[in-house]
Amino acid sequence: MAVTNKRRPTIHDVARASGVSRGTVSRALNGDPYVSTAALAAVKRAVAETGYVVNRAARSLVTQRTGTVVMVLSEPQEKLFEDPNFSVLLRVATRRLAQRDVALVMMVAGDDGDRERVIRYLRGGHADGVLLLSAHSGDPLLAELDGLSIPAVACGAVLGREGVIPYAAADDREGARQMTQYLVDQGRRKIATITGPLDTPGGLNRLEGFCDVLGRKAVKKLIAHGDYSRHSGETAMAELLDRTPDLDAVFVGSDLMAAGALAVLRARGRRVPEDVAVGGFDDSAIASSTHPRLTTVRQPLEQVATETVRLLLELIDGAETVTPVVLPTELVTRESA
């Protein structure tokens, strides 16, 4: 395997070792059908012998392809990195892309400087595609992306751009309906909700689903807003209790906020689920570590991630357009409702 050799073996070395020409080696390596079985075998042997690995820089210089995809995190970092969903996405994406020998580069686009870096990177043609994570509707990055004509796919819809940026996502609205209906079926009568930010699909669509079941006017006073953080869940819950002390259920837009809500309910002397039923969303790890454990809506995150990557690869492979994917959610009942 000649690892100790200082110079890395090139395609010329393989050509020499296998007794064929540079061109034939290249063809053999890239699966061109016009290669004799003898030549193919010789090349394979020579590759093993020399420990040859293709030089991506040289290749991409001529092919104009990089074998690289960028995952752009356009959230203020702190928040995103603590989102348990993010790890699932990252894990799945890494694996799926690796299977195709595509490298995943991480970039953060929190402030203007970051964003400028991302754009420069993309404009330089250093990546074949972009994986957008939790991009808000007004994100300036999106506008810049438009002028770049580089394949881009979002994980979770980008509000206001559903038609232009393909995405894979869970069916937030239907999930919220399931949970709300469940609370109704349990005999709850005064059901409130704590939403995520309304400029995110999760914030907006889960509220829509909630309203679908109960009627928009009926719940006007029973809505409070959070930002997905635990703390905002606490604040919103306190607000709801002040406003409507006799509420008997609350549908919270994320498990983390629900954990905050649980703490406030306990502090205010409400028993869960006897006095107030609590429903979450995500079915993240935290859902089964609260007390009582959360009844929540499970998102098929692994599938979402898988589909997102699939869409992107299709675009990179030349597909003109791809159709967004929306995946079904599932109600998971535990003790909190």
Add this chain to the structure above:
Amino acid sequence: MAVTNKRRPTIHDVARASGVSRGTVSRALNGDPYVSTAALAAVKRAVAETGYVVNRAARSLVTQRTGTVVMVLSEPQEKLFEDPNFSVLLRVATRRLAQRDVALVMMVAGDDGDRERVIRYLRGGHADGVLLLSAHSGDPLLAELDGLSIPAVACGAVLGREGVIPYAAADDREGARQMTQYLVDQGRRKIATITGPLDTPGGLNRLEGFCDVLGRKAVKKLIAHGDYSRHSGETAMAELLDRTPDLDAVFVGSDLMAAGALAVLRARGRRVPEDVAVGGFDDSAIASSTHPRLTTVRQPLEQVATETVRLLLELIDGAETVTPVVLPTELVTRESA
């Protein structure tokens, strides 16, 4: 800004636009001191005008540098990705490297196939350095890395290789001493511990610190082992209670395991901290969301990550050796002890 132009501008275009030669443009762009101020200004203007971005592939073809660093996750993925510490590391590393215009590529080395891919990537010279995350002592990747002569740095020591792979880490042992001593000072007399895996520095060194304070022989019966998962914390706690029903404190090797331990203590009718004091380790987000909130040992994770990146960059820049960095921990007291 000519974004609409199909062909990406090259250094030739910049040369033409600025009226100097290719070589001068290259020098201006790379900070060579032998460039007249006039030429420098002309080049800068031309770059802005044409929207030129250097082609990394072409550059690295001649420089043999890639401007890329690989973060290798050598843990079975599921576990690692849920480790809250991981997100901090990722966040900080991304940012620090971006500041130097170095791209961060994520790779997973969970099974043999993954590992082979990582090695091939590195052997192909596609990265300038490696950032190792939570590598166990027996990891086969480490052996392969040796033969590759590529700068590598670990985040957290790699047991048995402290001398060969530089690292930055928190002072696990001293942190464990602080916590154990604190429990003693609080008047606790039967103090048990739940460790992490003993082939990780956190598992081993925190146990060492615990023994430093109490004496190895004295605690023989008061040690149980976990694997950092919440579930393992539950199992270990149950085991300890069975073995030593009258224990009055437990130092748990991670917050997540401590959360599990809390659940078991409650189920077994022990009040925390009245009957049993519980101490954690990490000061992760979970520490302040348990009930009662955890007294724990804070690791300066951001600093650890920063230092890890710094060490790697120094090696890449040509430093022959660098000295490992060990950072102090801090006791954070809340309600659980």
Add this chain to the structure above:
DNA sequence: TGGCGCACTGTGAACGTTCACAGAGATTTC
């Protein structure tokens, strides 16, 4: 038998940089 297509192979050019070198002026040194 001559021409044609088919399977396969080798070769030159190109991709966009950087680097080493050589040379041109200006400035200093002896």
Add this chain to the structure above:
DNA sequence: GAAATCTCTGTGAACGTTCACAGTGCGCCA
């Protein structure tokens, strides 16, 4: 005043691939 030095510049070659093109046999068909 010539030589040496210093600052700045342009040019050719190289990095390791792939791609287009031009070939070379070989079998097949008319």
